[in-house]
Amino acid sequence: MNPKELLEKLPLVAGWIDRALAEHGPRARSVASYRFPRLGGFYSEQLLSAARVVAVDQVPAPPLSSFGLVGFEEFENGNYAGITFGDTYFARSDQALSESLHFHELVHVVQWRHLGPERFLVAYATGFLQGGGYRGNPLERMAYSLQEHFEKGRPPMDVESAVRRQLDAVMARMPNAG
Numbered sequence: 592m593n594p595k596e597l598l599e600k601l602p603l604v605a606g607w608i609d610r611a612l613a614e615h616g617p618r619a620r621s622v623a624s625y626r627f628p629r630l631g632g633f634y635s636e637q638l639l640s641a642a643r644v645v646a647v648d649q650v651p652a653p654p655l656s657s658f659g660l661v662g663f664e665e666f667e668n669g670n671y672a673g674i675t676f677g678d679t680y681f682a683r684s685d686q687a688l689s690e691s692l693h694f695h696e697l698v699h700v701v702q703w704r705h706l707g708p709e710r711f712l713v714a715y716a717t718g719f720l721q722g723g724g725y726r727g728n729p730l731e732r733m734a735y736s737l738q739e740h741f742e743k744g745r746p747p748m749d750v751e752s753a754v755r756r757q758l759d760a761v762m763a764r765m766p767n768a769g
Contacts, residue, residue: 596660597716601709603658608676611651619643619679622697627690632747634697642700643679646687650674663716665724675699677708694741694750698734701754706762717765729761 622630623639630639650671655663672686673696680696682689703711718728725731737750 597713598709600658600660601712604653604655604660604712605708607653607658611653612676612679615645615647615651615681616643616679619645622693625688625690625693627693629690629741629747630693630697633694633741633750635751638697638700638751641678642697644687644693644696645679645681646684647681648684650681650683660716662720666719669725675703677703691738691742695734695738698737698750698754699730701751702730702733702758705755705758710762714762714765718761721765729765733757733761 620643621640622642622644623636625644650673652667652669652671652674655667671683672689672692673680673682675681675696678700680700682692682696686692706714715728715730718730719725722728722732726735733754737753740748
């Protein structure tokens, strides 16, 4: 699938995301409301207050194949602990109190903010296809690498700045991602 085909399908994906957020939005709460002890050392209070979380039994994934997007079966069928759309992410209920999961999803919130919705979606899809799936996606590799830093109890850092710097480098290596 080429970037032009992805761009043509973006309105369908964006519409699905908008509907999912509208449906679940009333149950969303701020990340700050969880009062996790360590996240504030890595993320700004502004981000923790603005980012929203919806706890759900099953994390929703857009039905990409029904939109004519091929090669995303692994993504559609994944049993993920979380998924991020803009400044809101869904956390599987059994993982909703995992500070590490919130750390990971907040990396994606920063990615969405830095790239904007269209560039994020194209970059994520391109990274998924070129990287050979979910774990090979450069945006996921970035989130997991930073999450590992967090999980190992390493010193706090400005994750938001680090993500922006890393994203700029990743995007420079992914010319087809926009």
